[in-house]
Amino acid sequence: MTRSALAVARPNIALIKYWGKRDRDRNLPATGSLSLTLSGMSTRTRVTFRDDLPQDHLVLDGQLASPEAHARVIRVLDQVRRLSGITTPAEVFSDNDFPTAAGLASSASGMAALAVAASRAAGLDLDLGTLAGLARMGSGSAPRSLLGGLVWLPRGEDPEGLDCVPHCLHPPEEVPWGLVMAWTGRGPKAVGSTDGMEHTRLSSPYYDAWLDQSRRDLEQALIHARALDLAALGPLMEANAMAMHACALAARPPLRYWNGTTLAVMDQVLVLRRSGLRGWMTIDAGPHVKVLCPREDAETWAEALARVPGVLEVRPEVPGPGVEAAP
Ligand code: DP6
Numbered sequence: 001m002t003r004s005a006l007a008v009a010r011p012n013i014a015l016i017k018y019w020g021k022r023d024r025d026r027n028l029p030a031t032g033s034l035s036l037t038l039s040g041m042s043t044r045t046r047v048t049f050r051d052d053l054p055q056d057h058l059v060l061d062g063q064l065a066s067p068e069a070h071a072r073v074i075r076v077l078d079q080v081r082r083l084s085g086i087t088t089p090a091e092v093f094s095d096n097d098f099p100t101a102a103g104l105a106s107s108a109s110g111m112a113a114l115a116v117a118a119s120r121a122a123g124l125d126l127d128l129g130t131l132a133g134l135a136r137m138g139s140g141s142a143p144r145s146l147l148g149g150l151v152w153l154p155r156g157e158d159p160e161g162l163d164c165v166p167h168c169l170h171p172p173e174e175v176p177w178g179l180v181m182a183w184t185g186r187g188p189k190a191v192g193s194t195d196g197m198e199h200t201r202l203s204s205p206y207y208d209a210w211l212d213q214s215r216r217d218l219e220q221a222l223i224h225a226r227a228l229d230l231a232a233l234g235p236l237m238e239a240n241a242m243a244m245h246a247c248a249l250a251a252r253p254p255l256r257y258w259n260g261t262t263l264a265v266m267d268q269v270l271v272l273r274r275s276g277l278r279g280w281m282t283i284d285a286g287p288h289v290k291v292l293c294p295r296e297d298a299e300t301w302a303e304a305l306a307r308v309p310g311v312l313e314v315r316p317e318v319p320g321p322g323v324e325a326a327p
Contacts, residue, residue, distance in 0.1 A: 003048065003049045003086075003121050003122065003123065004046060004047065004048040004049075004121050005046070005047060005116075005117045005118075005120035005121040005325065005326070006044065006045070006046045006117055006325070006326040007044075007045055007112075007113040007114075007116035007117035007120070007323055007324065007325045007326070008042050008043070008044050008045075008113060008323065008324045008326070009042065009043050009045075009108075009109040009110075009112035009113035009116070009145045009146070009322075009323040009324075010037050010038050010039060010041060010042050010043075010109050010145060010148075010320045010321070011037075011038050011041055011043075011098070011107065011108055011109045011145065012035040012036060012037040012038065012108055012109075012141065012144045012145045012151065013035060013036055013038065013179055013181075013282065013284070013290055014033050014034065014035045014141065014144075014282070014284065015034045015035060015036060015221065015225070015233065015237040015240075015282060015292065016031075016032070016033050016034040016214070016217055016218045016221045016236075016237065016240050017031065017033060017214070017240060017241060017244045017282075017284075018031055018032075018033040018140055018141055018153070019031060019197050019200065019210065019214070019244045019247070019248075020197050020200065020201050020207065020210070020211060021140070021197060021198070021201070022155065023159070023161075024198070026136075026159075026160065026161050027136050027137060027139075027140050028136075028140075028155075028156065028161045028164055029140050029153070029155050029156075029164065030155065030201075030211055031155055031210075031211060031214040031215070031218070032152070032153060032154045032155040032156075032214075032215075032218045033141070033144065033152075033153050033218070034150070034151070034152050034153075034169075034218060034221050034222065034225055035141070035144040035150075035151050035153070036149070036150055036151070036175070036177070036179060036292070036319055037144065037145055037147065037148045037149060037151060037172065037319060037320050037321070037322060038179065038317040038318075038319065038320045039172065039317065039318050039319060039320025039321070040315065040317050040318070040320070041096070041097060041098035041109070041315075041317075042096075042097055042098075042109065043094060043095065043096050043097075043107060043109040043110045043112075043113045044094070044095050044097075044113065045092065045093070045094040045095075045110065045113035045114050045117045046092070046093045046094075046117060047077075047090050047091070047092050047114065047117040047118040047121040048090060048091045048092075048121060049086055049088045049089070049090050049121055049122060050088060050089065050090070050091055051088040051089075053088070053089040053090075053091060054089065055089050056073075056074060056077060056089045056090050056091075056092070057089070057090075057091045057092070058070055058073050058091075058092045058094075059091075059092065059093050059094070060073075060092075060094050060095075060110075061094070061095055061096055062095070068192075072111070072137075072138045072139065073092060073114060073138065075137045075138065076111065076114050076115055076118060076134055076135075076137050076138045077090050077092075077118055079133075079134055079137055080118040080119050080122050080124070080134065081122070083119070083122070083124060083126075083130075084119075084122035084123060084124050086122050086123075090118065090121070092114065092117075092118075094110055094113065094114065096109070096110065099183070099186070107139065107142075108139055108141040108142040108144060108145045109142075109145050110138070110139075110142075111135050111137075111138030111139040111142035111145075112135045112142045112143070112144075112145035112146050112323050113145075113323060114135075114138060115131050115134035115135040115138065115142070115146075116131065116146070116323045116325050117325070118134075119131065119134060120325055128146065128165055128166070129162060129165045131143075131146055132146060132153075132164065132165045132166055133161055133164075136161065136164070141193075143164070143165070143166045144166050145322070145323060146166055146322050146323050147166050147167075147168045147322040147323075148168065148171055148172045148319070148320055148321035148322040149168055149169070149170045149171040149172040149173075149174065149175050149319050149320075149321075150168070150169040150170045150175055150225050150319070151166050151167065151168055151169065152166065152167045152169055152222060152225070153165075153166045153167075154167075155215075168322075169222070169225050169226055170225070170226075170228065171321075172318070172319035172320050172321055173319075174228070175228065175319040176228065176294065176295050177230060177292055177293065177294060177295055177318075177319065178292075178293050178294070178295040178297070178298030178301075178316055178317065178318055179290055179291070179292050179293075179298075179316075179317045179318075179319075180279075180290065180291045180293065180298055180301040180302050180305060180314060180315070180316045180317070181288060181289075181290050181314065181315045181316075181317060182265050182288060182289045182290070182291070182305040182306075182308070182311050182313075182314050183288050183311065183312045183313040183314070183315070184259060184261035184262050184265060184287045184288050184289065184310060184311060184312065185259055185261070185286070185287040185288070185312070186312065189257065189285060189286045189287075191255060191257075191285075192285070193284075193285040196248060196255055196257075196285050197285075199251050199255060200247055200248050200251045200255060202251075203251045203252045204247050204248065204250045204251040204252075205250055206246065206247045206250045207247060209247070210243060210244065210246075210247040213240075213243050214240065214243070214244075217236055217239070217240045217243075220232075220236055221233055221236050221237070221240070224236065230278070230292070230293075230294065231278070233280075233292075234278070234279070234280030234292055235280060237280055237282055237292060238280040238281055238282065240282075241281070241282040241283050245257065245258070245283065248285075257283065257284075257285050257286055257287060258283070258287055259287045260310065261287065261308070261309075261310030261311060262283065262287045262288075262289060264308050264309065264310060264311075265281075265289040265305060265308050265311060266281060266289060268304065268305060268308050269281045269289070269291060269305075272301070272304055277293075277297060277300060277301065277304075278293055278294055278297060279291045279292065279293035279297065279301050280292050280293075289305075291305070295318060298316040298317075298318070299316060301316070302314045302315070302316040
């Protein structure tokens with residue numbers, strides 16, 4: 001007997017960062033976060049439970065999954081089996097239509113799509129909180145990709161993570177912003193987010209200061225995000241990303257995700273802003289720079305950033321929807 005389901009999810013970019021865990025086993029964040037789900041890129045994941053398979057079979061972007069990605073996917077599948085009582089192995093085919101710096105292992109869209117496809121294939125109709133818990137077993141940023149537009153994921157206080165459930169502040173059609181991604185490097189990053197945030201927690205003298213600052217940033221950011229006040233949210237978003245990287249840079253040994261082109265793009269953002277263009281930058285655990293701007297300025301930003309030497313590709317994005325399921 002086979003049961004199958006397909007889900008499509010899109011990546012999200014954190015405007016206020018999740019960096020640090022309050023419970024590593026449950027993958028609960030030490031910081032709440034705010035994000036924008038994008039529209040132009042997606043992950044399609046099909047999960048099929050098959051009793052004729054000897055074991056789980058995972059094909060990610062046409063290749064057998066790496067041990068790290070395998071472990072994350074199995075964590076999600078095992079949780080679905082526990083919830084549904086299904087004991088058969090699953091076949092997972094997942095494809096990204098965008099370049100992944102670190103493979104599916106740390107892809108929010110991949111884990112959100114997996115949570116929805118696997119639970120539906122198992123015949124479960126889960127509420128958002130349970131789906132968020134499932135997606136989180138794959139990646140802490142993944143619950144945010146379950147929803148579209150501007151999304152808030154609280155840190156929560158509950159030991160089981162029952163209050164770590166994403167909220168949509170504004171659906172995509174209400175958010176008049178663009179997000180321009182400037183790709184500044186290829187290949188997997190040297191230190192993935194999971195290891196990077198743990199290393200930071202253990203060795204950065206600024207980790208506690210980061211947690212404090214992040215709580216204050218999120219409080220303010222939620223006010224600006226609800227008001228769709230980009231002029232207030234933009235500088236706060238930029239400062240929050242710099243604080244996260246400052247904390248990581250102070251780890252021992254230092255954790256530096258930026259390359260020379262990252263700095264060149266950052267310089268260019270400042271130059272363009274001084275010239276009157278509105279836009280603010282954020283950077284995740286990698287070298288790429290993302291600029292949040294009014295939607296009507298996204299093309300201008302994209303053209304200007306594409307001219308920075310070393311930039312490989314530029315992609316203007318607009319806010320997109322949450323995860324979509326298909327039979
Ligand atoms: C810098 O969700 O990839 O992108 O939960 O360990 O899988 P794990 O980490 P992950 O971390 C994302 C870190 C970030 C900031 C963010 O997206 O909030």
